[in-house]
Amino acid sequence: MKSVQSTFIVILLIFCQTALAWGPTGHRVVGYVAQQHLTKKANKKVNEILKFYSLEMCGNHMDFIKSDTNYMHMNSWHYVSIPDGMHYDESSKNPKGDVIATIEQIIIELKTKEFNVFENEEFAIMALVHMVGDIHQPLHVGLAEDRGGNNVRVEWFGKRTNLHRMWDSELIDHLNLSYRELGDHINRDITPAQVKIWQKTSVRDWAKESQKLRAACYDFGDKKKLGYNYSFRHTKTIQLRLEQAGVRLAGLLNEIYG
Numbered sequence: 001m002k003s004v005q006s007t008f009i010v011i012l013l014i015f016c017q018t019a020l021a022w023g024p025t026g027h028r029v030v031g032y033v034a035q036q037h038l039t040k041k042a043n044k045k046v047n048e049i050l051k052f053y054s055l056e057m058c059g060n061h062m063d064f065i066k067s068d069t070n071y072m073h074m075n076s077w078h079y080v081s082i083p084d085g086m087h088y089d090e091s092s093k094n095p096k097g098d099v100i101a102t103i104e105q106i107i108i109e110l111k112t113k114e115f116n117v118f119e120n121e122e123f124a125i126m127a128l129v130h131m132v133g134d135i136h137q138p139l140h141v142g143l144a145e146d147r148g149g150n151n152v153r154v155e156w157f158g159k160r161t162n163l164h165r166m167w168d169s170e171l172i173d174h175l176n177l178s179y180r181e182l183g184d185h186i187n188r189d190i191t192p193a194q195v196k197i198w199q200k201t202s203v204r205d206w207a208k209e210s211q212k213l214r215a216a217c218y219d220f221g222d223k224k225k226l227g228y229n230y231s232f233r234h235t236k237t238i239q240l241r242l243e244q245a246g247v248r249l250a251g252l253l254n255e256i257y258g
């Protein structure tokens with residue numbers, strides 16, 4: 001009985017974690033793409049700091065620690081809620097923090113080497129890899145009333161899930177590719193000129209892009225049974241957001257360590 005209970009708890013933990021962030025594959029793709037765009041110097045420094053981790057394998061750390069009481073105060077750092085038609089600057093802020101403020105704070109700490117909010121440089125980089133991914137998931141810049149789609153129940157090939165989880169994991173997992181295969185696929189056509197344009201944008205621009213994209217996530221009307229058609233219409237957006245996140249993460253790390 002005990003093992004049944006602990007299995008249930010483990011399943012529940014995995015369920016809770018994947019409900020609030022790109023799933024494991026998405027975050028690994030972001031780190032893997034970033035790795036391809038790092039300068040030699042930045043790559044050496046970042047990997048020295050991360051020690052046992054690679055960029056692709058450290059991207060899920062912020063989700064793994066979510067259920068630890070020492071880190072629960074960080075749970076609101078994965079997303080931001082902004083009403084339709086409103087800018088972040090004029091919206092009321094979550095006093096516990098949000099993904100925009102968190103990324104901006106990480107950048108300050110990595111540049112000044114003064115770690116106040118984040119434990120140390122290694123932790124700050126791991127948090128950066130994760131949060132730059134999250135902010136590019138359109139429903140992480142969501143509406144408070146449905147918790148970024150978490151309250152929108154849908155069926156995905158007959159399985160009960162919710163809209164947020166569709167975008168975190170289901171649409172990516174449906175591709176049935178490893179993070180490296182997906183990372184190579186989305187990174188193969190990128191030009192240096194495009195990289196430059198994407199890296200010139202700010203954290204708040206990334207949030208604005210997600211906010212603009214999120215309305216399309218709800219384009220199933222009353223038909224809540226999603227499958228091939230929904231996947232076909234949205235896979236390109238998911239791939240674009242993962243690629244942009246990876247390229248921009250590399251841009252930040254190159255700026256700090258290159």
Ligand SMILES: [Zn+2]
Nearest residue numbers: 020021078134
């Ligand atoms: Zn997250």
